[in-house]
Amino acid sequence: MKFLKRLLYFIVLLLVLLLVISFFLPSKVHLERSLxxxxxxxxxxxxxxINLKTYNNWMPWNKQDPNIKQTMGDKTSGKGASYxxxxxxxxxxSLTITDVLENKSVKADLNFTKNDTAKAGWDLEEKDGGTNVRWFMDSEAGGGFFSKAISKYLFLYMDKMLGKDFEDGLASLQKAxxxxxxxxxxxxxxxxxxxxTTPSRNLLYIKTSADNFNDIGKKLGAAYSEIGSFAKTLNLKMMGAPMAFYSGPDYPMQIEAAVPVDKLPPATQGSINTKQLLESKAVVIHFWGPYELLPKxxxxxxxxxxxNNKESNGASYEVYxxxxxxxxxxxxxxxxxxxPIK
Structure with a gap:
């Protein structure tokens, strides 16, 4: 019995001590990561x-629970958007976008429970041909006396608890x-x-990949140069403009850089491959404009x-x-x- 009383006194004393210590702990926490x-x-x-409908592409917490239930607000993009x-x-x-500065910054209010709130934001700086993104969050202990004390202790470990999530989120944001x-x-x-109806073509091609939009031109240029040198050594005639096949919109993007020639060689060298593009029905768009507008x-x-109720019949490709x-x-x-279409 004495042991239980002493244990109880010890627990009470420990709780009191922790509460006293909490008075001296910071009531605010700042967390940030950059990429x-x-x-x-x-x-x-x-x-x-600014578009909350894209957050599932990169927001780390949205990915951690496949059964998460989300409800969009009346506005889903720009200042005032919420979910x-x-x-x-x-x-x-909940999250509400509170302020935006086009291509510069986005700020938001976060409410995790009735008492826990935070202010978050992303600052964008164009730098070295890309964008430096700083993701930050500021939170203040709220709620009642005990709730504030618990929050202050949690703040001591906030960087360890959420820092990796911020890093993963920025990496996913970059890909998106x-x-x-x-x-x-x-x-x-x-x-x-x-x-x-497209004619059949004999193609020399090289498989390559691009990590981003600006990388595509460099990779295609190097591939076309290698193909051209190989074709010249075998006296192969170019039968049209250079072409490219793309795996899809996601990066790293797989690319086949191709050049049509009059005949396929009996053997290849290095990274050069051969294939025949068969005659096919197709829809073609003749496009005049910057490559950045090709999505149009x-x-x-x-x-x-x-x-026109048409179905695709193979991968699309571009001819430059x-x-x-x-x-x-x-x-x-x-x-x-x-x-190509059926």
Whole structure:
């Protein structure tokens, strides 16, 4: 019995001591992480941050519970946009975008419970051909006496508890922004669509990959140079403009850089491969404009296929008729986008 009393006294004394110590602990906590997103424009990052419907692509806590229930507010993009969540694993909460500065910063209020709140934000700085993103969060202990004391102790470990989540979130944000580059504010390109039958082609190609949009041109240039040198040694004739096949919108993006030739060689060397592109029905868009606006051509193809009940019959590919290195006006550079159809 004496032991139990002593144990009880010890526990009470320990609790009192912890409460007294909590008075001297900081009532606020600041957490931040930064990431240099090479090759990603601020506009692309900003587009991910202001649109709450894209948060599942990169927000770490949204990914940690596959059963999380989300409810979007009346507004889902820009200042005033909000959403809430319910999760047995992550707890309940809400996020509201409170302030935005285009391509510069986004700020938000977070409510994790009735008493726990935080102010978070992302600062964007264009730097070294990419974007330096700083993600920060400031929180203050709230609620009643005991709740504040518990929060203060949790604040001591906040960096260890959430720092890795911030790092993972920034890495995912970089991938999402790179895969969905924001269209620049440019005049619309000229586009002409036609349904055709493409001839068969003999192709020399090299498999390569690009980590971001700006990396594509470098990789294609190197591949075309290698293919050209190989074709020259075998006296193969170029039978058209260089081409490229892409695996999809996500980075790292797999690419096949190809050049049509008059005949396939009996053997290849190095990283060069061969294949034959068979005759096929296709829809083609003749596109004149900057490469950054090419997504508009793909959107137009999708709209046409839906309106005409057409199905794809293989991967789409691009043919680079014009040379942006020789023509300074991008709106005079022609690119043809082909989508084989059934």
């Amino acid at each position: 240099q997103m090479n090759g990603v424009k601020p506009a692309s990052v900003y587009a991910q941050l 809430s969540w319910e999760s047995k694993k992550m707890g309940n909460g 922004a790179a895969a969905n580059p924001a269209l620049p504010n440019m005049p619309d390109p000229k586009m002409e669509l036609a349904e055709i 051509a793909y959107d137009k193809i999708k709209e046409w296929m839906k309106a 008729i014009g040379d942006p290195g020789a023509e300074k006006d991008p709106y005079k550079v022609q690119t043809d986008i082909y989508q």
